Amino acid sequence: MEKLADYTKNYLTYQMITTVYSKINGLIIDVITPDEHLGGIGVGIPYIRKNGVKSANLHCISVPTHRDAELAGKLAQIVAKNTEVPVIVILGIHIPNITRNQIENLTHFFMEWFLEISTDLAKNFSSS
DSSP: OEEEEEEEEEETTEEEEEEEEEETTEEEEEEEOTTOOOOEEEEEEEEEOTTSOEEEEEEEEEOTTOOOHHHHHHHHHHHHHHHOSOEEEEEOOOOTTOOHHHHHHHHHHHHHHHHHHHHHHHHHSOOO
């Protein structure tokens, strides 16, 4: 496994770090957050629709009592769609006393950030 890149961004006062590794046929993305833990795993599988548009399926698995997997799956889907390779995202987020509104904002933050990351990966680390 080869390390391709690190990306760092802050959400509120929390530093988020994303490390991207390459495998022969895809990417593994480890998201490091405050109080990091394994909360969920998401898998994105790219495909081309009949009309020629890029897309990706998502699959996710949560560790019991955690709800990180759905976000991990959506993030993997974003990267897989844009890079056209299978992607695994490992994620565990814990922010003490987070509100429902902050969870929605955090989800939006990650979706936008991973769109930026996937654009960079597609441009700089093509599978060919």
